[in-house]
Structures are given as structure tokens and as C-alpha cells.
Amino acid sequence: MSAVCVYCASGPVEQRYIDLAADLGTALARGGHVTVSGGGNISMMGALAVAARAAGGRTVGVIPRALMAREVADLDADELVVTETMRQRKQIMDDRADAFITLPGGIGTLEELFETWTGGYLGMHDKPVVLLDPFDFYAPLRGWLEDLSTRGFVSRRSLDRLLVVGSVDAALALIGPGDAAEGVG
Numbered sequence: 314m315s316a317v318c319v320y321c322a323s324g325p326v327e328q329r330y331i332d333l334a335a336d337l338g339t340a341l342a343r344g345g346h347v348t349v350s351g352g353g354n355i356s357m358m359g360a361l362a363v364a365a366r367a368a369g370g371r372t373v374g375v376i377p378r379a380l381m382a383r384e385v386a387d388l389d390a391d392e393l394v395v396t397e398t399m400r401q402r403k404q405i406m407d408d409r410a411d412a413f414i415t416l417p418g419g420i421g422t423l424e425e426l427f428e429t430w431t432g433g434y435l436g437m438h439d440k441p442v443v444l445l446d447p448f449d450f451y452a453p454l455r456g457w458l459e460d461l462s463t464r465g466f467v468s469r470r471s472l473d474r475l476l477v478v479g480s481v482d483a484a485l486a487l488i489g490p491g492d493a494a495e496g497v498g
């Protein structure tokens with residue numbers, strides 16, 4: 314894998330979540346991966362990109378023009394793609410990614426998680442879809458989905474398409490080595 318799209322919060326959240334995003338950014342850079350994100354320089358999104366660059370990694374931000382002020386466009390990104398619509402943003406993020414990792418986040422993050430996950434189990438792509446959940450942030454959602462599976466609304470195969478892990482190292486192991494691994498770090 315080479316480019317990894319990360320979905321995470323854009324709002325004010327506890328420091329441990331900011332640190333998690335930074336740890337992932339560092340690990341992606343050291344693993345030779347390009348980090349693709351929503352192109353904001355706030356909250357977890359910002360911490361992810363700043364840490365990735367600090368560790369020598371390349372970052373690509375994809376942000377709709379209308380959100381550039383609100384999400385503080387990451388002007389330091391190695392590549393900042395400015396789109397006219399949210400749909401274009403998501404398409405470009407998807408196209409650029411070889412794998413997806415979702416961290417704790419709000420409605421926007423959830424929307425992106427479900428879109429990549431459903432695309433995966435419907436066979437629209439074969440990229441890893443990873444949920445990195447060391448603090449059991451998603452435990453209520455995962456419990457509810459298990460219940461939906463028991464009641465026949467969600468197949469076990471669909472549930473299993475989402476790779477849930479509890480550490481940055483485990484997430485990196487699932488996506489494999491990056492193309493630029495040599496000489497980075």
C-alpha cells in the first residue's frame with residue numbers, strides 16, 4: 314500500500330484523540346505511506362497531517378472551497394486539492410487511497426466510514442477498510458451493529474469486511490508496507 318486515506322474528527326476533542334491522530338500520522342510517514350485527508354488543519358485532521366510531515370511523510374489534503382476557512386485549509390500540505398463540492402472531495406479521497414483508516418470522529422467521519430465500508434462489502438473496491446479504535450470510542454456502534462447482525466439486518470460477511478483494531482501498529486500491519494518505505498523516517 315502506498316496512499317492511506319484517514320477519516321477523523323474536525324471538532325474540539327479530548328487530547329488523547331489528538332495524540333492518536335498524531336501517532337497515526339507519524340507511523341504512516343515512517344511506514345512510507347502518503348497520508349490523504351480532508352485537508353483541514355484543525356483538530357485530529359490537523360494533528361495527523363502535521364505529524365506525518367514532521368516524520369518526513371507526504372500529505373495530500375482534499376477540501377471543498379466552501380470549507381477552506383471553516384476547517385482551516387492545510388496550506389502546508391504537499392498537495393492541497395481544492396474541490397467545488399463535497400462529492401468531488403470524497404471521490405478524489407477515495408480514488409487516491411489504497412486503504413482507509415477511520416479514527417474517532419463525528420457525523421462527517423461516520424458518513425465517510427460507512428461509504429467506504431459499504432463500497433467494500435458490495436464489491437465496489439477491494440481496499441482495506443480499517444477502524445482504529447483503541448479507546449472503544451465505537452463500542453456502542455459496534456454493539457448495535459452486532460445486534461443488527463443477530464436480527465438479520467446485517468450479514469456477518471458485511472460486518473467482517475470492516476477490520477477493527479486497537480493499535481496503530483495493528484492498523485499498519487493490515488495495510489502493509491508503503492512504496493516509499495525505504496529512506497523515510
Ligand code: AMP
Binds near residue numbers: 321322419425
Ligand atoms: P466530523 O467527523 O463531523 O468532525 O467531520 C470530519 C470531516 O468530515 C470534516 O472534514 C468534514 O468536512 C467532513 N465531512 C462532513 N460531512 C461530510 C460528507 N457528507 N462527506 C464527506 N465529508 C464530510
